[in-house]
Amino acid sequence: GEDVEQSLFLSVREGDSSVINCTYTDSSSTYLYWYKQEPGAGLQLLTYIFSNMDMKQDQRLTVLLNKKDKHLSLRIADTQTGDSAIYFCAEISGGGNKLTFGTGTQLKVEL
Amino acid sequence: GAGVSQTPSNKVTEKGKYVELRCDPISGHTALYWYRQSLGQGPEFLIYFQGTGAADDSGLPNDRFFAVRPEGSVSTLKIQRTERGDSAVYLCASSFLAGGTDTQYFGPGTRLTVL
Secondary structure (H helix, E strand, C coil): CCCEEECCEEEEECCCCEEEEEEECCCCEEEEEEEEECCCCCEEEEEEEECCCCEEEECCEEEEEECCCCEEEEEECCCCHHHCEEEEEEEEECCCCCCEECCCEEEEEEC | CCCCEEECCEEEECCCCCEEEEEECCCCCCEEEEEEECCCCCCEEEEEEECCEEEECCCCCCCCEEEECCCCCCEEEEECCCCHHHCEEEEEEEECCCCCCCCCEECCCEEEEEC
8 A cells, every 4th residue: 555654853943954855665556645634724725846857947846756666755845934834745656646655854944 | 626525524423323424525535534533543434435335335334334325425434332442533534536646635533432
């Protein structure tokens, strides 16, 4: 079955770059996503990458995908206090429609 | 343009009771999803509707859980004989169609507490 893993916690200083990592096991994953969850709020889609891509950049966000190692990362440049949240990676495999989420990485941005 | 809404935002019930959780998807979205998020975990898939029919209910944990979407819009998740282990945040999402590039937009969730 599918399994998606993330480190639980990351702390960075404001202005530094943050890198959040994710590994997944399903080799048939077609789309991989990053969602952001702030306290009391719903999940917000940040970005996604198709499995035939290696990299995707969107303003301060850079997604890197190593399909051979089944490793996905999210880099946030110039991290701000408003970036403090829990970040989930998720994948959809094959022709399915359900998202399989990781356990989430709590990002804390310190002044 | 309203997003996905869920009611109630919080529900406290006693073990053994029946509860209904409601989801209003974004207007025009044909696909609707239910997920469950336990404390400290990522959301876990429960069921997915395409229109009125349940296209994939493989995530429902047991037959105490049931969901309907009779008119292809609003959906209700029903839990019978609630147990303390059912306590979680129940998330609803909708998408215009179904498929990998179709963004799933999530509601704020219903926090269910079973005493």
